[in-house]
Structures are given as C-alpha cells and as structure tokens.
Amino acid sequence: MEGRTHVPQVNEEVCGFCGVCRGACPAxxxxxxxxxxxxxxRAALAPGAPAKATDQPPACQAACPIGQDINAYLxxxxxxxxxxxxxxxxxxxxxxxxxxxxxxHPCQQACLSGQFQSPPSIRDLKRFAASAPRPxxxxxQEPVKAQVAxxxxxxxxxxxxxxxxxxxxxxxxxxAKPVAGGMLAWAIPEFRLPRAALQTDLDYVKAHGxxxxxxxxxxxxxxxxxxxxxxxxxxxxGASRAKAAGLPGDDLAGVWLGLDLLRDAALGPAPSLASxxxxxxxxxxxxxxxxxxxxxxAEVTLVYRRDREQMPAYVEEVAxxxxxxxxxxxxxxxxxxxxxxxxxxxxxxATEPGAPGPDGRVVFAPQAGAExxxxxxxxxxxxxxxxxxxxxxxxxxxxxxxxxxxxRLANGLYAAGDLVTGPATVVEAMAGGIAAARAILEEVxx
Ligand SMILES: Cc1cc2nc3c(=O)[nH]c(=O)nc-3n(C[C@H](O)[C@H](O)[C@H](O)COP(=O)(O)OP(=O)(O)OC[C@H]3O[C@@H](n4cnc5c(N)ncnc54)[C@H](O)[C@@H]3O)c2cc1C
Numbered sequence: 001m002e003g004r005t006h007v008p009q010v011n012e013e014v015c016g017f018c019g020v021c022r023g024a025c026p027a028x029x030x031x032x033x034x035x036x037x038x039x040x041x042r043a044a045l046a047p048g049a050p051a052k053a054t055d056q057p058p059a060c061q062a063a064c065p066i067g068q069d070i071n072a073y074l075x076x077x078x079x080x081x082x083x084x085x086x087x088x089x090x091x092x093x094x095x096x097x098x099x100x101x102x103x104x105h106p107c108q109q110a111c112l113s114g115q116f117q118s119p120p121s122i123r124d125l126k127r128f129a130a131s132a133p134r135p136x137x138x139x140x141q142e143p144v145k146a147q148v149a150x151x152x153x154x155x156x157x158x159x160x161x162x163x164x165x166x167x168x169x170x171x172x173x174x175x176a177k178p179v180a181g182g183m184l185a186w187a188i189p190e191f192r193l194p195r196a197a198l199q200t201d202l203d204y205v206k207a208h209g210x211x212x213x214x215x216x217x218x219x220x221x222x223x224x225x226x227x228x229x230x231x232x233x234x235x236x237x238g239a240s241r242a243k244a245a246g247l248p249g250d251d252l253a254g255v256w257l258g259l260d261l262l263r264d265a266a267l268g269p270a271p272s273l274a275s276x277x278x279x280x281x282x283x284x285x286x287x288x289x290x291x292x293x294x295x296x297x298a299e300v301t302l303v304y305r306r307d308r309e310q311m312p313a314y315v316e317e318v319a320x321x322x323x324x325x326x327x328x329x330x331x332x333x334x335x336x337x338x339x340x341x342x343x344x345x346x347x348x349x350a351t352e353p354g355a356p357g358p359d360g361r362v363v364f365a366p367q368a369g370a371e372x373x374x375x376x377x378x379x380x381x382x383x384x385x386x387x388x389x390x391x392x393x394x395x396x397x398x399x400x401x402x403x404x405x406x407x408r409l410a411n412g413l414y415a416a417g418d419l420v421t422g423p424a425t426v427v428e429a430m431a432g433g434i435a436a437a438r439a440i441l442e443e444v445x446x
Contacts, residue, residue, distance in 0.1 A: 060122065063110035065431035066092050066159075070107055070122055077125055085129035094162035094205050095155060095430065097197035098184055100127025104314060104425045134200070137207040143168020146231040146444040148437075150174065151218050154182020155426045156417025157236035158205050160433035165208035167441055169231075173210060176217035179267065182238055184426065186266045187259060189288050191295065192317075220395025223413075232412040232440040235401075236433060239387035239418035245280070249337030250381065258285040258382030265292050274377035275299050278346045280334050281382030282311035283423075289380045291321050300326045301374060305333040305351050306364045329374065333366045337379050345373040387419045407436030414440060 111119030350370035416432035
C-alpha cells in the first residue's frame with residue numbers, strides 16, 4: 001500500500017455526520033457505506049467508525065439561522081439526486097436560489113471538516129440544487145383561517161408570508177418600491193444575484209397564494225387600520241436609511257450615498273459616474289458600489305479607516321474586487337470632500353490602531369497633521385444604515401421596537417428582519433420572518 005495510497009483515517013470526533021466525503025471515498029472507509037464487511041483493502045485496513053447517532057443537530061445545521069438539514073441535502077446531491085436535495089431545502093427555505101448566491105454561509109464556517117481542509121462549498125451546492133425544477137405547490141390540508149398583512153417584501157417579509165401561506169393563511173405583502181424582494185431586488189447588484197434567480201424564488205412564494213401590492217408605502221396609521229381588518233400585521237421594513245457622513249463638501253456634485261447609488265443602478269435611471277471613483281467604507285454596500293463602478297469602466301479606490309482584516313465585507317467579495325482591479329487605501333479616515341461645485345478629491349487623515357473601543361473592536365484613531373487628498377471625481381460614501389424602528393414605534397404608540405425572539409410587539413403585531421436587528425443578513429432576516437409567522441399561527445389557532 002505504501003507509496004500508492006494511504007490508509008484512510010476515520011476520526012470519530014468529526015467523521016460520520018454527513019455523507020459527502022464518505023460518498024466520494026473509494027475506500028468506503030465508513031462501515032455504514034459498505035455493503036459487506038470490507039469491500040476494499042483500504043476499508044479492511046481502516047478503523048471502523050460508527051454512523052453518528054446523536055440528538056444534537058450537526059454543527060452546520062446548528063449554525064444555520066433557518067436550521068437547514070444540510071446533511072440530508074448534501075447526501076442527496078452526493079447520490080446524484082438533485083430534485084430530492086431541493087425538496088429537502090424547500091422544507092425550511094423558500095428562497096434557495098437567492099441563498100445559493102448570497103448567503104453568508106455560517107454552515108461552512110461551522111463545518112467540522114474545516115479543521116483539516118476547506119469545508120464543502122455548501123452555498124454553491126445549494127445553488128446547484130436550486131436549479132432543479134420547483135415541485136408543484138400543494139394546497140394546505142387543513143387551511144388556517146387567518147388574514148395577515150406583511151409590510152416589506154424583503155427576505156423577512158417573503159419568508160413570513162411563505163410560512164403563513166403554507167398553512168393556508170391569506171397573506172398580502174406590501175412594499176413601497178415598485179419591485180418585490182427588498183434589498184435582494186434593489187440593493188444587491190445583479191452581478192452577484194442574477195434577477196432570474198430572485199424571480200424563481202419570488203414565483204415560488206407567489207405559487208403558495210401570496211398576493212403582492214407594490215409601490216405602496218404604508219404609514220403607522222395604515223398599519224393601525226390593517227390591524228383592525230386583519231388577524232395580524234408583520235412589519236418587515238428593513239434598515240435602508242443610509243447614514244449621513246456629515247463631511248464638509250458631501251453636498252458637492254459627484255458625491256453619492258452607496259445605497260442610493262445601488263438603488264439607482266438597480267431600478268434606474270442608471271447613474272453616470274466620472275472617474276476616478278473613491279469609495280469610503282468596508283462593508284457590503286461599499287464593496288458592491290465599488291464593484292458596480294468598476295463595471296462602468298471607472299478607476300476605483302476603496303478607502304477604509306481600519307485594516308483589511310477588519311473589513312465587515314465578505315472575504316470573497318474583497319478578493320473578487322481586488323481581482324477586478326480595485327485599489328485599497330487602508331488606515332485612512334475621510335475628513336472632507338474637496339472641489340469647486342463638484343468633487344475633485346477626498347481629503348483623508350492617516351489612522352493608527354489603538355485600544356479596543358466599547359464594541360471590543362480596536363479603534364483606529366486619526367493622526368494629527370497626516371492629511372492627504374486622493375483625487376476623486378466621484379465619491380461614494382457607504383458608512384452604514386439605520387432602520388426606521390424609532391419612528392415606527394412612535395407612530396404605533398409603542399415604547400420601542402424591541403420584540404422577543406418570535407417578533408411579537410403587541411396582539412396581532414409582529415416585526416422581523418433588519419428593522420429589528422439593524423443591518424444583518426438575508427438568512428437571518430428570513431429566520432426572523434419565519435419565527436414571527438409561526439408565532440402568528442399559534443396566536444390565531446389558540
Ligand atoms: C448592498 C447590500 C449587499 C448585501 N449583501 C448581502 C449578502 O451578500 N448576503 C447577505 O446575507 N446579506 C446581504 N445584505 C444584507 C441583506 O440584504 C439584508 O440583511 C436583508 O435584505 C434584510 O431583509 P429585510 O427583509 O429585513 O429588509 P429589506 O430587504 O430591506 O426589505 C425591506 C422592504 O421593506 C420596504 N419598506 C420599507 N418601509 C416601507 C413602508 N413604510 N411601506 C411599505 N414598504 C416598506 C422596503 O422598500 C424594502 O423593500 C446586503 C445588503 C446590502 C444593502
């Protein structure tokens with residue numbers, strides 16, 4: 001055996017949870033995969049590992065906010081059963097195409113095999129499974145008699161609507177924008193989330209009987225009225241108020257807020273950007289705006305006051321932007337936009353790391369006197385977002401918008417997604433929507 005191959009090692013701590021690597025192992029090193037005692041020489045040499053029998057969900061599933069049965073669908077894929085994998089995914093997740101493209105995949109980070117190798121690309125495997133034809137939607141066996149209004153058609157609202165409609169509730173989703181999908185439709189750029197993929201998931205939610213009323217911005221007063229007419233209302237309005245920079249010169253022509261730029265890029269009219277472009281920020285919005293600008297042929301520099309390791313944007317997005325030609329200026333804090341009538345440059349001050357701040361992150365403090373102007377005909381400011389939680393709470397006569405884990409604010413009134421958590425992720429917003437829907441189903445059936 002020496003020199004030709006190696007004796008398979010079965011690590012009892014980590015092996016045996018999911019069938020993916022075992023399914024591909026020519027040694028059939030795990031006894032539960034072998035039909036006979038030892039089908040191969042290597043299997044005979046390998047120490048046996050019992051199939052795992054535990055009450056605890058595997059690490060990947062425990063890390064998934066919507067508790068996807070990742071083992072089960074990966075095992076289906078390993079057997080070549082794409083339709084079966086999609087069926088398992090759809091048990092807990094109405095937006096598999098979306099998540100197959102943009103999920104932040106905490107499952108992969110949690111995968112036990114990450115101790116030894118790159119974990120399986122679970123998100124990409126989900127994307128593949130989601131390309132199978134959708135199964136026909138069967139009507140609920142014993143439909144729940146309830147009417148629910150959902151304010152906001154982002155992932156939180158869509159997931160809530162789907163969970164309710166699956167049980168037969170009558171659901172209408174309202175959105176201020178002319179398109180459904182929330183940030184999936186008007187913030188995350190098409191080059192990361194193809195609109196055909198989003199449409200497949202939207203059609204699937206609609207196939208459950210969910211109705212949409214788009215282009216309707218609802219006020220707290222509208223919501224109060226709906227509470228009289230419906231059994232429940234779910235607020236899922238997101239957190240899309242871009243934080244103002246408050247920099248001198250940020251009102252000059254050529255200065256954009258990142259989220260406004262992405263919205264116009266998605267819904268039109270498409271912005272026309274003068275090069276060079278400087279983007280300020282280190283999160284998803286900054287990266288997406290920068291990569292959109294690169295696609296317009298602009299020269300793009302991203303300015304961030306900390307180091308690359310501290311960027312909240314996903315590592316793969318940062319690497320992709322770099323490969324596409326984006327330049328970085330780390331440890332640079334913007335202090336003003338320079339120009340006469342229109343932006344001509346961004347004045348920055350060098351920063352140095354210091355002690356951790358109240359959030360535990362190291363503070364990068366600007367250094368006196370170390371200023372420089374980076375040439376910029378366009379400046380894109382992406383410094384974070386806030387929600388309208390306080391004004392919703394005010395308008396609805398609530399002391400705050402801080403629901404419990406199931407999203408309940410008051411009788412028949414629920415909230416979910418970024419509106420509650422602040423800017424988070426698609427799958428977390430979906431988990432909030434599903435939790436609120438389940439609580440409503442319990443409330444109306446009790
Ligand atoms: C540029 C960008 C890139 C991102 N990339 C990723 C990523 O790769 N992966 C990831 O997991 N997450 C990503 N996110 C975060 C993710 O998009 C959000 O966490 C998620 O969309 C929040 O979902 P939501 O349903 O709570 O709110 P939203 O998606 O914001 O949807 C809320 C909807 O409510 C509507 N609304 C608001 N007020 C009203 C009203 N008064 N009446 C009617 N409708 C109203 C809005 O028009 C909006 O369509 C990104 C975010 C941005 C901005």
